[in-house]
Amino acid sequence: MKSPESNSSVRDVVWPWDHAPTAVSGRPLWQRVLIQMCVMGAIAGLFFLFDKPGMTYFIGGLAVIFLLLAILAPLAYGRKEAWLRRFAIWVGSALTHLLLLPFYWICFVPARLILSVRRIDPMAREFPAPTDTCWHAHSSRQGKDTYKRQYS
Amino acid sequence: MKILGISAFYHDSAAALVIDGEIVAAAQEERFTRIKHDAAFPSQAVRYVLAEAGLSGNDLDAVAFYEKPLTKFHRILQTHFSVAPRGWRSFVMAMPLWLKQKLWIPMEIEAALESCGATREIPLYFPEHHESHAASAFYPSPFERAAILTLDGVGEWATTTIGHGQGNDVKILEEMRFPHSLGLLYSAFTYFCGFKVNSGEYKLMGLAPYGEPRYTETIYEHLIDLKSDGSFVLNMEYFEYLSELTMTGAGFERLFGGPARTAESELTQREMDLARSIQEVTEEVVLRMARHAHQRTGESALCLAGGVALNCVSNGRLLREGPFDTLWIQPAAGDAGGAVGAALCMWHTLNDAPRSADGIHDSMSGAYLGPEFSDSDIEQFLQAKGYPATQMTGAEWADEIARRVDEQQVVGLCHGRMEFGPRALGNRSIIGDARSPQMQSVMNLKIKYRESFRPFAPSCLVERVSDYFELDEPSPYMLLVAQVRPDRCVAPDESASLRDRIHQVRSDVPAITHVDYSARIQTVDRTTNPAYYEILKALEKRTGEGILINTSFNVRGEPIVCTPEDAYRCFMRTEMDALVLGSFILDKSQQPEWDEKDDWRNDFQLD
Numbered sequence: 230m231k232s233p234e235s236n237s238s239v240r241d242v243v244w245p246w247d248h249a250p251t252a253v254s255g256r257p258l259w260q261r262v263l264i265q266m267c268v269m270g271a272i273a274g275l276f277f278l279f280d281k282p283g284m285t286y287f288i289g290g291l292a293v294i295f296l297l298l299a300i301l302a303p304l305a306y307g308r309k310e311a312w313l314r315r316f317a318i319w320v321g322s323a324l325t326h327l328l329l330l331p332f333y334w335i336c337f338v339p340a341r342l343i344l345s346v347r348r349i350d351p352m353a354r355e356f357p358a359p360t361d362t363c364w365h366a367h368s369s370r371q372g373k374d375t376y377k378r379q380y381s
Numbered sequence: 382m383k384i385l386g387i388s389a390f391y392h393d394s395a396a397a398l399v400i401d402g403e404i405v406a407a408a409q410e411e412r413f414t415r416i417k418h419d420a421a422f423p424s425q426a427v428r429y430v431l432a433e434a435g436l437s438g439n440d441l442d443a444v445a446f447y448e449k450p451l452t453k454f455h456r457i458l459q460t461h462f463s464v465a466p467r468g469w470r471s472f473v474m475a476m477p478l479w480l481k482q483k484l485w486i487p488m489e490i491e492a493a494l495e496s497c498g499a500t501r502e503i504p505l506y507f508p509e510h511h512e513s514h515a516a517s518a519f520y521p522s523p524f525e526r527a528a529i530l531t532l533d534g535v536g537e538w539a540t541t542t543i544g545h546g547q548g549n550d551v552k553i554l555e556e557m558r559f560p561h562s563l564g565l566l567y568s569a570f571t572y573f574c575g576f577k578v579n580s581g582e583y584k585l586m587g588l589a590p591y592g593e594p595r596y597t598e599t600i601y602e603h604l605i606d607l608k609s610d611g612s613f614v615l616n617m618e619y620f621e622y623l624s625e626l627t628m629t630g631a632g633f634e635r636l637f638g639g640p641a642r643t644a645e646s647e648l649t650q651r652e653m654d655l656a657r658s659i660q661e662v663t664e665e666v667v668l669r670m671a672r673h674a675h676q677r678t679g680e681s682a683l684c685l686a687g688g689v690a691l692n693c694v695s696n697g698r699l700l701r702e703g704p705f706d707t708l709w710i711q712p713a714a715g716d717a718g719g720a721v722g723a724a725l726c727m728w729h730t731l732n733d734a735p736r737s738a739d740g741i742h743d744s745m746s747g748a749y750l751g752p753e754f755s756d757s758d759i760e761q762f763l764q765a766k767g768y769p770a771t772q773m774t775g776a777e778w779a780d781e782i783a784r785r786v787d788e789q790q791v792v793g794l795c796h797g798r799m800e801f802g803p804r805a806l807g808n809r810s811i812i813g814d815a816r817s818p819q820m821q822s823v824m825n826l827k828i829k830y831r832e833s834f835r836p837f838a839p840s841c842l843v844e845r846v847s848d849y850f851e852l853d854e855p856s857p858y859m860l861l862v863a864q865v866r867p868d869r870c871v872a873p874d875e876s877a878s879l880r881d882r883i884h885q886v887r888s889d890v891p892a893i894t895h896v897d898y899s900a901r902i903q904t905v906d907r908t909t910n911p912a913y914y915e916i917l918k919a920l921e922k923r924t925g926e927g928i929l930i931n932t933s934f935n936v937r938g939e940p941i942v943c944t945p946e947d948a949y950r951c952f953m954r955t956e957m958d959a960l961v962l963g964s965f966i967l968d969k970s971q972q973p974e975w976d977e978k979d980d981w982r983n984d985f986q987l988d
Contacts, residue, residue: 236432236433236755238432238435239429239432239433239752239753240754240758241432242425242428242429242432243413243425243429243432243752243943243944244752244754244758244943244944244945244946246762246944246946247761247762247765322477325473325476325477326473329472329473329476329477330469330473333461333465333466333469333472333473334466334469337461337462337465337466337468337469337472338465338466340462340465341462341463341464341465341466344462344463350463351459351460351462351463352459352460352463352464352559352560352617352623353558353561353614354463354560354614354617355614356606356614356615356616356617356618357606357614358606358608358613358614361608362608362610362612363557363561363608363612363613363614364543364555364556364557364610364612364673365555365556365557365558366554366555367539367542367553367554367555367556369552369553373730373731376445376506376507376508376727376730377504377505377506377507378449378451378507379449379450379451379452379486379487379507380449380451380452380455381449381452381509381537
């Protein structure tokens with residue numbers, strides 16, 4: 230049983246057990262709070278411009294609560310941020326689904342109808358197979374440049 | 382020339398580094414992230430393979446991604462055009478990932494390389510999925526020329542290919558196309574029997590010997606139109622994978638007398654019979670394909686890759702009954718191996734680089750292509766953590782491990798370079814005494830926490846393989862199944878229940894003898910893994926038997942351990958008796974109490 234030489238770069242990459250855990254990258258708290266205050270202030274300002282004092286006070290009030298939370302209870306502020314992040318992901322995912330669904334019905338369903346009318350099945354689902362073999366000749370590559378393409 | 386190969390975004394992401402045609406390092410991302418079958422971009426594996434060679438991103442000459450993403454996207458769109466409106470659920474599920482990530486692979490790769498110090502643009506290449514598999518099968522093989530068969534679920538459009546390798550050239554000759562796929566057919570049965578797709582296929586294979594081929598005719602009659610040349614079409618009325626998020630539906634349920642088994646529920650005779658039936662069909666398809674490949678190429682050697690090539694029962698039958706004199710199977714036959722294949726493909730294609738093959742040795746270095754840790758690193762770790770250990774070297778080290786195995790202890794091994802591919806081959810393994818009638822149950826229930834029907838594989842000295850099995854050639858990657866020699870077997874009690882059959886003593890090496898008297902064999906030779914060979918030699922000297930149980934060093938749902946720290950954690954969580962970390966041997970009874978706040982079983986999703 231022969232021991233290998235220590236490969237410090239491999240150890241540092243794969244097994245950095247003696248290093249302090251790398252700090253989670255991201256902006257410091259004060260910057261995050263400042264950005265949030267600016268965004269909420271801008272939204273409140275827009276409501277004020279459009280003569281919606283109720284919404285202005287509501288957004289402004291929320292901004293003050295968040296600011297106090299950040300100063301007095303940074304941990305609770307962190308939890309609020311995590312919750313908002315999850316909410317944002319959920320909203321993003323819901324929006325994606327809402328956009329994709331009509332797209333699917335507008336593009337794919339008519340395309341399927343056209344394929345059906347023209348009796349074309351890209352999936353070749355006829356069963357049993359109408360031919361003696363289901364092997365297809367492989368189209369051979371045309372030079373090294375074909376490897377630079379992401380398509381055949 | 383330094384080429385980085387990458388496979389990602391389906392399952393088992395991996396990175397490999399090839400320098401002037403030599404595979405220097407390769408590893409799956411799951412080993413670093415500790416997420417089984419991790420499909421994410423293999424950032425950590427890329428960092429590791431570069432570190433192994435002492436390179437930064439700037440030193441690379443090329444990067445090869447294992448498939449053509451836009452052709453694959455085209456296939457997915459065509460599929461949805463063909464099944465609309467039924468496929469809307471899978472469309473809505475699949476598209477966000479494509480739009481966010483899979484269509485921007487060059488950017489993903491650039492970002493990963495930037496994090497490894499690349500400041501310039503590295504040329505990026507995209508061989509086809511099955512071309513990568515074929516390259517991974519042929520280029521590292523010992524053959525100067527060979528037929529190549531690649532079988533998996535699906536790549537871009539191809540699901541199976543027949544190719545020909547000669548010198549430094551690999552040509553794909555024929556292919557079968559999606560949705561007609563042997564891999565997906567097997568996965569459909571995996572799903573129907575309550576196991577996870579892309580993960581539980583080997584469980585289905587292990588379950589097959591408990592059943593009868595009662596459904597084989599039904600499968601031929603209703604599900605598959607198999608031609609004499611091994612090609613086939615599937616009857617898509619019974620499969621749902623084109624349009625839904627499941628593999629099978631109501632048609633399948635009607636055909637096989639009831640709904641799919643739910644995960645973790647009790648296994649019934651139906652699942653065992655289904656497993657046996659689909660295994661027989663798979664073997665027949667592979668045999669016919671191999672005969673066709675033999676006719677088409679006229680070669681006497683065959684190279685195999687793709688997920689179906691991990692079906693070692695089928696490989697064993699191919700070796701016994703097939704037209705080829707010899708086989709070589711890529712040890713990382715699944716998608717992870719595509720990273721190696723892509724890099725080798727580009728090395729030989731871009732440079733027209735010559736390739737030498739001696740007909741005996743392959744160039745996979747025994748699949749020991751992952752990280753290893755020095756004794757000084759391990760010693761520092763053990764001292765810092767206060768874990769008592771005894772250091773031993775040479776024969777003393779091997780003798781001590783052999784003694785423990787002989788005394789019915791279960792020993793974890795974490796030494797040398799980590800294996801690349803799904804099998805643990807002695808460097809990240811749990812070993813035990815193959816002669817013990819209790820060892821299979823002990824290991825399944827107290828160490829691995831997995832289903833009791835699952836068999837264990839043996840590692841044996843290469844020179845003694847024919848003493849134990851009906852096999853007279855090396856099987857270094859545990860990819861061949863053969864029968865235990867009849868003179869070692871005990872007649873079965875046919876009337877016993879499944880539970881009793883599992884625990885029956887079937888041979889004088891009962892712990893590795895499956896219910897059908899077969900075993901998935903790993904042969905160990907002195908050159909490829911001298912340390913593991915010495916353990917087997919020491920055991921042989923002590924007991925007369927150069928064979929032991931070898932199972933992967935992990936618990937159910939966990940990726941195989943990578944670092945000594947992973948190994949120690951797994952050791953303390955289970956009922957293993959001893960742990961080998963490099964030249965250090967740790968005894969469980971001497972370790973400080975292991976205290977975890979939460980139930981660690983929640984860390985791993987059951988596979």
